[in-house]
Amino acid sequence: MADEESARTPPLGSGLSAVLDSVLEQARPTDGGEVAGYIPELADEDPEQLGIALASVRGAVHEAGDSDAEFTIQSVSKPFVFALALEQSGLAAITRHVGLEPSGEPFNAISLEERTGRPLNPMINAGAIVCSSLIRGDDAAAKSGVIEAGLSAFAGRTLDVDEAVLASEAATGDRNRALAHLARAAGTLASTAAVATDAYFRQCSVNVTARDLAVMAATLAAGGVNPVTRERVVSEDVARWTTAVMTSCGMYDASGEWLVRVGLPAKSGVGGGIAALQPEQFGIGTFSPRLDARGNSVRGIAMLEELSERHGLHMLEHRAAPLSPIGEISVGGDGSASAGDDVVALLRGDLTFGNAEEVLTRLQPLLESGRHLTLDFSAVTRVGEPAARIFRWAAQAMGDAADGRPRLELRDPDGVIGA
Amino acid sequence: MADEESARTPPLGSGLSAVLDSVLEQARPTDGGEVAGYIPELADEDPEQLGIALASVRGAVHEAGDSDAEFTIQSVSKPFVFALALEQSGLAAITRHVGLEPSGEPFNAISLEERTGRPLNPMINAGAIVCSSLIRGDDAAAKSGVIEAGLSAFAGRTLDVDEAVLASEAATGDRNRALAHLARAAGTLASTAAVATDAYFRQCSVNVTARDLAVMAATLAAGGVNPVTRERVVSEDVARWTTAVMTSCGMYDASGEWLVRVGLPAKSGVGGGIAALQPEQFGIGTFSPRLDARGNSVRGIAMLEELSERHGLHMLEHRAAPLSPIGEISVGGDGSASAGDDVVALLRGDLTFGNAEEVLTRLQPLLESGRHLTLDFSAVTRVGEPAARIFRWAAQAMGDAADGRPRLELRDPDGVIGA
């Protein structure tokens, strides 16, 4: 009877899985595109594979289709290795070697910044190779060890290398070797060209699944903590910087249009994978081997566009203005109508720098009436530090009333307001 | 006595004003930079003027310094006229004339997209002139009328033109005339070159204040509704598209670094103004005439950097993970311990596509136990439509229990969940 019941009833959490299923099936008939041909080993992929996964910053993972099929990560590795380099050396050190600007150029562009010799950003091959060279390690093997450990931490499982693809990359990598030599000549490569390309080819040959990419992207969305393993992989700053570069440069010379139309910072690879994220909310991984002329997975793009357009997941989507952060206001104290009556204002939802001022401005008349004001944060789900600072400043600045009690008190049972 | 009291007590809402004051005073000693010299009329500005204003999406405006000093809007007009063109003709029509890609080039770059002849984006001069040409109107005067009305609606007051600066612009505008002729020759200008540049020079000569720029930017942050006048100026889609283009292209060839370091979509003008915003939260306007080599206000940049860095206002700032959206869970009904007991889950805060799944997944066991589940949205401040859709789907999909009552009910006193 219970079995019968559950058979009849879809699991409640399956709303999101149903969305993914629907998006995937809608993309399935999309034809066009070709499996990457330039690396012979990639040309053997089954072109019809199709998978998607979504990982929330709270650790739930939803999947549809071939979300567990393995493929090589290729350029999707770039933002994550950039993040590892940032974590290791900091923004100032890394940006001495690679810029942060969208280039208006394709992935294999050879131009370096005129004055500095830096590749324009870490998402183009030249910049990615420089990032690989910056990873700690005296030789390619040492660097590769650090990179593979880092990518595994992002994914939450031990990733390994597809040796056949690696051999194929190394045999056909003249352009990437050229980029390495150019960067070396310009003084921005941190190793010999050979060490950098060996590490880079190996990083591109790491096997992942769409699920892995979802978790990796969700780690950036969650501010650097893998939401499944709870391991901190990189700092919040690093996650933000990396997300920012994905936002402006992740889709090469189509990054601007992608931000307008889709609004999910993303990075694609010629292995057929794409990693995308909505900051603070979720990561998405997609897999489908057929590529468009720019080297992006045709059906991966289609699924992400559909998610954004139909489901409103654009990072700049304007959500209806929230209700006021001020809920119920109750007048308490001993019930007498004296000027000294206590007033309690129940705050709610998400308090930001942008609405903290509303709370204080609107409650100003109450305080000027001479009453004691208590701000109750128990229904507040989050207070950004900038807003918290304003509340703490106000409580202190108001000082004590004539009766010696503070004019403004903060009631914060969950500790959201900080110290 | 009351006077004495209020003299002693800072206004509660002044937390934010104190922040602005502090940021402004910190920037005041910053020297370097020159008042724009290329338009003679601009060279007469008092170089020491300094102002800032912040307008929240709920309509509060905070100001410091010379926030009411007038200056010409110059290139800060670009995103707003782009928005007006989008509002009038839609994204598809406009992008036949101008691209959306960061160019890696300075503001006065002359390159057009090879295949299409489009300027690379609407933030460089060529693209802005094309946008001006796209505004409705048979001649420059008609177009200028539409543009000035539109900018005034963004600012919430009637703006007028500085005729002396206009004459100066027109007399020295050879490069801009060149850009117009180039776009005309490429087939992407929607008027003659003369009409387009006349309208463009006039739009650049509109007088604004830092406060105006704050309100204009806040209108984009609020999804197209002027938060002070409550007038809808452009649609949510237009506000989002415009913000996206400011994000990737607003700071010309430093846009990528700006997004990494500051993270407030912004647009500067050689008149000394900058408009910036944090989507869904606030707009900021700054004014200080001395410019760096790239034509950005030196102290305007300094104030925005300070706000972002010290006060954590980066649009990709990771705020501490919020408390769970599920607050108190109460078991009700008649108090009997029967399997059919009603359970009420109090949801709270901001419900998104990203955490809707958490609510449903975590409550699944309750429902499988056979109980009636009510989700109480009364402490929820906002539900994004994608999340709302998932809740509505779930309520319908669960169907009725054996007793004929729905297995899942949504209690929504404020109507946040929609229909």
Add this chain to the structure above:
Amino acid sequence: MADEESARTPPLGSGLSAVLDSVLEQARPTDGGEVAGYIPELADEDPEQLGIALASVRGAVHEAGDSDAEFTIQSVSKPFVFALALEQSGLAAITRHVGLEPSGEPFNAISLEERTGRPLNPMINAGAIVCSSLIRGDDAAAKSGVIEAGLSAFAGRTLDVDEAVLASEAATGDRNRALAHLARAAGTLASTAAVATDAYFRQCSVNVTARDLAVMAATLAAGGVNPVTRERVVSEDVARWTTAVMTSCGMYDASGEWLVRVGLPAKSGVGGGIAALQPEQFGIGTFSPRLDARGNSVRGIAMLEELSERHGLHMLEHRAAPLSPIGEISVGGDGSASAGDDVVALLRGDLTFGNAEEVLTRLQPLLESGRHLTLDFSAVTRVGEPAARIFRWAAQAMGDAADGRPRLELRDPDGVIGA
């Protein structure tokens, strides 16, 4: 009978005309190419017109086909107006406004030299417009007067303007107006943009024939003197500088290949004309309206290639080494065998810096034997000034012999050796 005789006998000088006829008929079936469409007025030309003319530096003109059909000169005017500007202001003044470098770019390229704002060379439109602006005259009419008089002097007849084409140019000239404004903004245009383009459009609309172009080019080949009218139009320096720029830049981004394969400095126009020359020998004009993708006359190119390849007219063609410049050597004097016998060496042909040394070196033993040496220049057709200087130096340096007579005398009945 005399008539019969002459009918049977081809005119002797017709060898060259027969070459032109043959080259023209060989090119006639060449199809491909389109009449210029971008100026409506040009599109009406009869596409099958075909003419060629060759003018020698000694003033003979040979023609074949439609060598007297008129068409507008268009870009073929560029080297001649550049020459007029050079003649007027000198190389140093002109090169402050326009460079001398091949650009590797097409005719309508918009790039200006980074540091100086100069168009890269006077053969691309931007550089040509700058040259027009440099021509003396307060307004466009004055400049046009100077230009038309100058072009007429090059052609040896009064040329006039095709007003219909001029109107058409002016109506569709957005790109050229853009180039003028860009140069103006960069500070390299010597008039307003409107004055420069008015003069430029008018110069492009001057009517010429293939015969005119041949004479114009021959004027450059002859060192600046029109070989038909004997009028000096520009100085030798100007003719050389202009020929040099035609050599490196005349065929836009195919100039290098043209120099390798054809080796006749040339300039083409979208009116269907081409002017070419072999320095010191002749000028050629061709006319055929159908153009290739680069805007060059398809059959004009074919005729010039044929002339160069089959008839060895490449300017760098290696001609068989000439006979020695030293002809007969006679021992004279009174016939006695004394050491003081006079020796007369008959020099012949063209004496250059490169073979003057041979003369002196080979005759050194004669002089060392103590004889008087006389160099007889009567069979010499030309002595370059550098060579003449060497001979004059030698005569002076040798001084007198013991008998008081000069050791070395120069006999120069035609005055080829100069003073």
Add this chain to the structure above:
Amino acid sequence: MADEESARTPPLGSGLSAVLDSVLEQARPTDGGEVAGYIPELADEDPEQLGIALASVRGAVHEAGDSDAEFTIQSVSKPFVFALALEQSGLAAITRHVGLEPSGEPFNAISLEERTGRPLNPMINAGAIVCSSLIRGDDAAAKSGVIEAGLSAFAGRTLDVDEAVLASEAATGDRNRALAHLARAAGTLASTAAVATDAYFRQCSVNVTARDLAVMAATLAAGGVNPVTRERVVSEDVARWTTAVMTSCGMYDASGEWLVRVGLPAKSGVGGGIAALQPEQFGIGTFSPRLDARGNSVRGIAMLEELSERHGLHMLEHRAAPLSPIGEISVGGDGSASAGDDVVALLRGDLTFGNAEEVLTRLQPLLESGRHLTLDFSAVTRVGEPAARIFRWAAQAMGDAADGRPRLELRDPDGVIGA
């Protein structure tokens, strides 16, 4: 006494040597410039070395200063290895791999032609490396053997390699290795990148003297035959193609200005050498190690400019129009005044396609008078094949007169008119 005499008398052929001495001493005080620093081994050169040599196409060599000091040939090798590749494979085959266009770019430019992947020309490093890869040989050693033998043939003596410089080049050659990998990736390199750069570095490290460079350049000027050894090194076509490319591309992004101002096709190297030539006349080699910002020898440039400007050696220098090619005309036969009298016209000097027509046109009336005409070529020093063809055609076309004798005869004792 004889000694005294000769001490007093400068050798006659020393006119040219005196010119070289004077030019060299004038350049000696020129300071500025630095010895090439990018290859450590080059930095040790004595910066004050200064030499020049001139070799005529008839084999005389004149020298001044340190004309026998050895230095590495570096980029001066480029035109000669290009010539060797052309000689081996022909123009069509070579231009599938490398273009012929001036690039407007510096020597180490990395741009390849968009459609074809070809380096723009063989004078920039990328194109030179491609040329090295095209030289016959299965490995770098084999290619180097061919290259060194070829360079030695151009110089007329066995050249060897400076192994210390070679090691230095190889250790610092990242940019060149990058260019090789880029060309390999583009499909235009004919070997692996490593083979091409090994051969290229070795070719750059060949030791030469200024005298060697003069002879090498003179070999091109003489149409491919070494004027000292009389060995044909490359064909006339190859010599012409190579000279043409030196003319348009030899001085990198200053080639156009060089052609205008100096007019001696040239190629410089960072070893301090320059090879230049005047086609059909002479080659020049200079040596001075200090380089300007573009990598050209400062004093080498100064000497070539002086030679061209003061001594009129510009290849486009207009020499005064020669005397008419028709010398004395004598009426012979039996002295009777009958119409059948023989006329003999003595032709003289250098007969070209451009003046052959003059001869025939001017003599036409004589022939029409019914007389027999004999053209006497005994005072002619050279007849270009195009002109010879015209004379032969005329003789045949005129046919026989009534008396059965040819109307036009050619008297050609030295055989200059060919068959």
